[in-house]
Amino acid sequence: MSFAPLDPILHNQLRLAVVSLLVSLEEADFTFILEKTGATRGNLSVQITNLQEAGYVKVTKTFKDNYPNTKCQLTAKGVKAFEGYVKAIKEYLKT
Amino acid sequence: MSFAPLDPILHNQLRLAVVSLLVSLEEADFTFILEKTGATRGNLSVQITNLQEAGYVKVTKTFKDNYPNTKCQLTAKGVKAFEGYVKAIKEYLKT
């Protein structure tokens, strides 16, 4: 038995939830993610930025009905990182 | 889809590895855990104390061949917490 390191970017509840959403949807905006995760706006803003800086998420800012609208989508790097994380943590979970 | 909160005690790489070991073995000493996890002694000492304070691990200190020997075993509370954590995080992992 061995314990592979867990990607610290993904080993965070909110960032993992965001990536988990995006891996299925492949596009979601700030408000949608906010509702699905139950996060605060401040925390979500920070964590989306972190995911962006890690190259896991691509962020596109536009306007929708006059309001700012932030769209997020997973990058290929993000998909790979998620898959790696899932594989790694499953080793910890099996009893 | 919803994202259940992840027990912050278990949502840590080293603590999760320790509990993962103990859930199978139901008894392991400090040095054994050290080898299996690859952690530093300092970090392991802190995290075992955290698990103990959370009531997830019972710690028994004795001497073995003249040296201090720290044995750890999961409590019932620890088992339940681990099961809950596994259930919760699996929701994040399924694509």
Added chain:
DNA sequence: ATAATATAGTTTATATAATAAACAAGTCTA
């Protein structure tokens, strides 16, 4: 005997990270 090294941890100090609270910039509505 005693100096050097090894064992088995604990404590402390620091750097990083998570999160709430405060702020900003614009929009809608009465």
Added chain:
DNA sequence: TAGACTTGTTTATTATATAAACTATATTAT
């Protein structure tokens, strides 16, 4: 045009993780 709402960002505080330093005892070599 004042007040409330939307959609975020920035800042400040708290908490956490971890490495480094330390403690205490035991063993080995001289």
